[in-house]
Amino acid sequence: MKIAILSRSKRGYSVRRLKEAAAARGHEIKRLDTLRFSMTLERDTPELYFRGRRLSHYDAVIPRIGQSITHYGLAVLRQFEQVGIYAANDSVAIATSRDKLRAMQILSRHDIGMPPTAFVRSENDVLPAIERVGGVPVIIKLLEGTQGVGVILAESTKVAEAIIQTLHSAQQNVLIQKFVKESKGSDVRAVVVGDKVVAAMRRQAQPGEYRSNVHRGGTTQSVILDPAYEETAIRAAQILGLRMAGVDMLESSEGPQVMEVNSSPGLEGIETATGVDIAGAIIADLENHVLFPQVDLKQRIRLAAGYGVVEFPLHDMPALEGKALSNTPLSEKNIRVISIRRHKKIIPNPGGAEVVETGDTLLCFGELRELRAIVPEHVAKRQKLRKPKIKPVPQDAQPFEESTDGKEKT
Ligand SMILES: Nc1ncnc2c1ncn2[C@@H]1O[C@H](COP(=O)(O)OP(=O)(O)OP(=O)(O)O)[C@@H](O)[C@H]1O
Ligand SMILES: [Mg+2]
Structure with missing residues (x-):
């Protein structure tokens, strides 16, 4: 196969590992800078250009679109899909999972554990929302936060209200979430590829810290997941339509609670912690699906x-x-x-x-x-619907029978 990695990063760990894994399995692979693509939209002919020239033939694309260029990156990926190139994760699934609220809304229709979460805008709704998620302490999360920035623990209702008010006045949307105390500053990341969990690790926060992000000094350790955690991770990825995902779960007393599903999980932390060849698993999964490009x-x-x-x-x-x-x-x-x-x-x-x-x-x-x-x-x-009366069509019936009185029936 000829594979493209859509990424801005030239020397990043994940890109390097994907290149190695593809080469080891006999494929041709190139990293192409997402921002060097352009596209034209014309009747019946979607076209994709790279550095000003029509993109040569590729069989598959692995999107690694950075948060800061989500909009353009997804447009480029959609164009790959329009010209019929198989995407390791499709644009709709990536867009859905990048929007924390949208992803939680979709997951909440299914039997998937998640911390009770509220989304409100009016000041009057803040207190009832805190009560509905189980009362203080609560976690307040910026919708666009990352690496633990924008995740705040509020111990009292007064403080929670003040924080939410401040953030709203700065035009920031926030989620109010039950604080899962018993997870004690740790969470689990499971990497799903295809329909399997290929690797999992536990991240533990520094003492006195509730956020386990590695950027906040969290440490990592390989874990063998309980089947309930495996199943939750696989189903969460499937529901959001991701073939490759990093599923973050809190270990609550009621079992796994999904916090977030990441469509391009970094490979460095988890490959180092677990020693698993995740890049190889991603390429192997591509081999199984490349014949069938995404269909909307x-x-x-x-x-x-x-x-x-x-x-x-x-x-x-x-x-x-x-x-x-x-x-x-x-x-x-x-x-x-x-x-x-x-x-x-x-x-x-x-x-x-x-x-x-x-x-x-x-x-x-x-x-x-x-x-x-x-x-x-x-x-x-x-639903106050009138059911259609479907009569068997007589063999000699005309295709469209007009009503004889010339009036339309309503
Ligand atoms: N409801 C919660 N209860 C207990 N701990 C939580 C809760 N939500 C988040 N945490 C802790 O805070 C950390 C950061 O939260 P989260 O992953 O939601 O935000 P982020 O890491 O900033 O965002 P992203 O994962 O998109 O980069 C988690 O890894 C977890 O350790
Ligand atoms: Mg996180």
């Missing part, structure tokens, strides 16, 4: 007007329980079940013999009219 599913489905992907929790349609998929109305109506969620497991691409169980959630693709027809009456009523 939403965009593609929109092009098939009238079709959609819908999730059906089975408790809304008990009539399906205990039946094989091929014996349900889904198959009659040409609705394809893409996957079944059962407890925490996903059954991808289930066959017709798969029996649907209580508690399952079905992810389906099909014609929206047909999908709506399957929604049971009581759910449609709750």
Whole structure:
């Protein structure tokens, strides 16, 4: 393969290791400075230029986009995707994970441990929010903070309110988060590549410090993760759509609590602490996926007007329980079940013999009219929807029947 690393850094550890790992596996690899790319957007021909010349052929790109050039870097990466080059992490997933609030909002829909977190703007909402996350002490976090700067521990409500007021007056948005005391200044970073945790380390803060960032003097140590931590890390990365991620978790008395999911984790700290060849794992994962460039599913489905992907929790349609998929109305109506969620497991691409169980959630693709027809009456009523009446089309029917009185039915 020919691989591009999208990075500004010439001699950084991560870039050097990725180059070594790719070369060792027989690939050609080049680092290309993100800011030396330009692009043109024209009808039917997205083009990408590097140093003023059309970019030569590449099979894959590994984005390592610095925080300070996120906007331009993501535009460049999107252009790689538009010209059909496989990205180790795609632009949408990177953008989502860079926005701490957005990432937490998405994760919170799933059964993933996280410190209770509040986001407020009005002064009147601060006190109730502190109460809702469990009362003081609380952690106050700048949305755009990094390396531990902008993470403040507030011991009392008065102090918390004053800090939040000050930050708001400086036009800064903040998160209010439950302080996980029992983590005692340590956290765990798991590096996920593909569908596996390839390495993990614990970071421990200096005595008297609650932030474990290495930039704040935190020390690192290799750890073997408990399965609950592994599973949480993998699922958090999957939910955000990242194939490669550094997942930071606090060790709370209730188990793993995800603080952050990083789309381009630095390799130096964790490779040094664990001795694992993470760069090699990243290249190996690329080899498995490079034949299939990213597809923007939403965009593609929109092009098939009238079709959609819908999730059906089975408790809304008990009539399906205990039946094989091929014996349900889904198959009659040409609705394809893409996957079944059962407890925490996903059954991808289930066959017709798969029996649907209580508690399952079905992810389906099909014609929206047909999908709506399957929604049971009581759910449609709750949403004040009128269900379409789908009559079988007679064999000799004209494609479009006008109503005879010339008036449109409403
Ligand atoms: N809710 C919390 N309870 C206990 N400790 C926390 C909590 N949130 C953060 N910490 C500690 O503070 C450190 C820094 O927090 P966080 O990772 O959220 O911010 P950051 O490191 O500044 O941001 P980034 O990881 O984006 O660079 C964590 O590594 C952890 O040790
Ligand atoms: Mg951090």
